[in-house]
Amino acid sequence: MRKILIVGAGQSGLQLALGLQDKGYEVSLMSNRTADEIRSGRVMSTQCMFDTALQHERDLGINFWESQAPRIEGLGVSVAAPGSHEGPDGSQRAIDWVGRLDGYAQSVDQRVKMAGWMETFAQRGGQLVIHGAAVSDLDFFASRYDLTLVSAGKGELVSMFGRNAERSPYDAPQRALAVSYVHGMGPRPEHPDFEAVRCNLVPGVGELFVMPTLTTSGRADILFWEGIPGGPLDVFQSVKDPEEHLATTLELMKTFLPWEYARCTKVELTDAGGTLAGRYAPTVRNPIGRLPSGGLVLGVADVVVANDPITGQGSNSAAKCAASYLSSIVERGEEPFDEDWMRSAFDRYWNTAQHVTKWTNAMLAPPPEHVLNIIGAAGQIQPIADRFANGFDDPSDFENFFFDPDKANAYLASLTG
DSSP states (O other), X not given: OOEEEEEOOSHHHHHXXXXXXXXXXXXXXXXXXXXXXXXXXXXXXXXXXXXXXXXXXXXXXXXXXXXXXXXXXXXXXXXXXTTGGGSSOTTOEEEEXXXXXXXXXXXXXXXXXXXXXXHHHHHTTOEEEEOOOOHXXXXXXXXXXXXXXXXXXXXXXXXXXXXXXXXXOOSSOSOEEEEEEEEOOOOOTTOTTSEEEEEEEETTTEEEEEEEEEETTEEEEEEEXXXXXXXXXXXXXXXXXXXHHXXXXXXXXXXXXXXXXXXXXXXXXXXXXOEEEEOXXXXXXXXXXXXXXXXXXXEOGGGTEEOOGGGSOHHXXXXXXXXXXXXXXXXXXXXXXXXXXXXXXXXXXXXXXHHHHHHHHHHHSOOOHHHHHHHHHHTTOHHHHHHHHHTTTOGGGGGGTTSOHHHHHHHHHHHHO
């Protein structure tokens, strides 16, 4: 039986550990926190997983919360009119539409999911090691395993994987991030009969994403600001108190997005750990880390491809990476997991991930005219709205109509005559 060590107990690490366990591998999983510590800790992300990523969980039979989590059937875009927040009628929207998803999306608070998956892994006989691993630890452990994978996306271990400058156009954070999990938010009046992720764009300022989720205390909503650094939304670094964090979030909504603020007259934080703030530079790294003794480790998901969350792809990419690596490992049989294999396993995942990175980096920049035309036309032509929404599930489709002005114009012409 082949022995595999996975360091990091997030979406990718746990999904891969459970998948390998199901295939008969002897898996050890290292986490810096226990399941109870994760469950009672601070929120970790703004995960919204679309149909393809959810299917990877279904395939492994670990979609434990599917019947409880809200079914997200749409994805909507609103664009604040220039200067609307400065005038007497702050509710003015230049664009407002919602696209329907072919397969529903869902969000499960990672505190719920990771704690549950970790307990399942242990119950199924997996070796769970609670320890914050350093490079020196991996140097000691790696020789005892056939393969070591690093899926812990922060801290010292990431430094083993060098930045790929060619695939990383940004060397600094492009957004300041601020998250609040709340109870008591009202429905979006344009579609009270179905749930949707709402993307609200304030040109030159930033974005607010609103998404329904399942958290430790039941159904909730996530309010997620992405502010352009140095702008009016970049004010959360000095906020330490959760209630002040929520109050700041709501005040910014009242100023820039009053139509969303109107839904928040009765909101309160889900819990004391229901806020998060930070920033990081989107980075693609080399997939193979070399230990001091010469041993090799393979990076997983956002260890090696970390995109800004503006396109909501983090947990989706993690699920897709875990599924891709699972296939590569199983297909390897008894052959060694050498450097060539590691590179080919990553390249297989990159075939999917490259589309996410290209699209995410494009969305961080001011939109060119042909993209504005697409977003504007989606408000008039429902198939455009639906196609844009479903691109969140399969970002490779954006290659066909989004990046290139000629393709965009041809696509619009085909629908408008």
